[in-house]
Amino acid sequence: MIRNTYSIKLQFFAGEKTEKATPKKRQKARSEGQVAKSQEIASSLILLAIFLLFLILGKTMGGTLYYIFQHSLSTYLAMDITEMTVKKVMIEMTYQSALIVGPILLLAAIVAYVANYIQVGFLFTLTPLAFKIDRLDPIKGSKKLFSLQSVVTLIKSLAKVGVVGTIAWFVLWSGKNELLTLATKSIGDIIAVMVKLTMELGFAIGLFMLIIAILDYIYQKFEFEKNLRMSKQDIKDEYKMSEGDPQIKGKIKQRQREMAMRRMMQEIPNADVVITNPTHFAVAIAYRPDERQAPIVIAKGQDFLALKIKEIAKQNDIITMENKPLARTLYASVEINQEIPEDLFQAVAEILAYVYKLKGKIR
Secondary structure, three states: OHHHHHHHHHHHHHHOOOEOOOHHHHHHHHHOOOOOOOHHHHHHHHHHHHHHHHHHHHHHHHHHHHHHHHHHHHOHHHOOOOHHHHHHHHHHHHHHHHHHHHHHHHHHHHHHHHHHHHHHOOOOOOHHHOOOHHHHOHHHHHHHHOOHHHHHHHHHHHHHHHHHHHHHHHHHHHOHHHHHOHHHOOHHHHHHHHHHHHHHHHHHHHHHHHHHHHHHHHHHHHHHHHHHOEOHHHHHHHHHHHHOOHHHHHHHHHHHHHHHHHHHHHHHHHOOEEEEOOOOEEEEEEOOOOOOOOOEEEEEEEOHHHHHHHHHHHHOOOEEEEOHHHHHHHHHHOOOOEEOOHHHHHHHHHHHHHHHHHHHHHO
16 A cells, blocks of 8 residues: 555656756757747837837938828829829829838838847747647637636736826826917927827837836746646656667667677687686687788687686687786777787787697697
């Protein structure tokens, strides 16, 4: 009973999403269009940029607008209505309107791109536009309607309305003296007062909206990281998917070691001599002048494997020689199928010369 309760607790904590998302999951979420960003940053920066444009090019735009009204009342109304005159008026009106609207649209597009690039970098994906049947699920839709995200969106909308209303009230209240005397002013002065108050209102709203947007981005970042969290089991499953099951990999490595060991044992009968410790190490050496410039180690082993090498060498009439320091050095520094290093040439050459001489005596 206690063991079952303990295992249930382990499964619970293993399934709890407490770990940060791995780079692979972040990349997958990004490819699907799931990134941390706030739409409010783009809208607030666009608002500020447009009013800044009005501040810089306001007189030019006002002059163009004045030219349109003046021409409409003085020139266009006096023209005869023909196909040519209508076409001419439409072309000129479109051109003059583009001089006013064009810079605004171009600036809004550039600022929107820069605002999104600052938040998420360059990202182009059509995955969010793909049709998903689960979006039509009314149960999931109702859950989203009453979720924490919906509450935050509602609070954010109420905050924007409250901020805009409060700022508008303060700006208009600060200019109440000018507004109350508009009836006594000329048209030019009225336009100047209205432009002044509109610019103050636009910049004030834009700055406060930018503050709200920054706070919203911080929240969106926190919510994104929270939704992206993984459980310990998720990380293990991802590792298995990317790197392979450790048990399978272990079996593969074991099989590879067994095959390498089998090939090594098959090469021992081709050895010229086996150098031993005598009980702990055994190194089988072969010299093939037609293939290699130096003798090579074709098999080596320690303890039980060393006994096995000596046993195979005895069965195939291969001479075994005891040389403790040389056997230990060869085992530690030379890999299988690797040539003897230069500093061990002399010692190995003397043993091979003795072996060849001994074999000559036996023959």
